[in-house]
Amino acid sequence: MNTAATVVAVVAAAMSAFSGYSLLTRASWVVQPLEEYGVPRTWWTLLGLAKAAGALGLLIGLFVPLIGIAAGIGLVLYYSGAVITVLRARSYGHVAFPVIYMAPVIAAFALGFAA
Structure with a gap:
């Protein structure tokens, strides 16, 4: 794996870890939108752990590498589901947030496969 792919993978991991931590600690700026989207509270802990x-x-x-590939696929699916959830809730202004978290995961894939 080249240096750029490694750096981007670490950034993607840090962003997802921060997002998971924010959900697990019930940060108000994370919890309020989830309530608006209709995501059941019983799912929040599992989503944060994911x-x-x-x-x-x-x-x-x-x-x-196989674990990284599996984790990346899982995160892309997770954030894709988040995009769908936001769109179904008609909160179009919030679509950018899951995309921002998904972008470095996709970039790490692209850089890793290009190497």
Whole structure:
């Protein structure tokens, strides 16, 4: 894996870890939109853990590529689901947020496969 792919993977992991932490600690700027979108409270902990696991998987993937690939795919699916949830809630102004978190994961894939 080249240096650029490694740096982008670490940034993607940090962003997903921060997002997972924010959800697990019930940060108001995360919780309020979830309530507006109609995401059940019972899902919040699992969603936060999924982001955290994806972040950890990306970091492990620096040493075990298959785990990184699986984690990346999982995070892309997670954030794609988030985009769909936001669109279904008609909160079009919030669509950029899951895309911002998904972009470095996709970029790490692109850079990793280009190497």
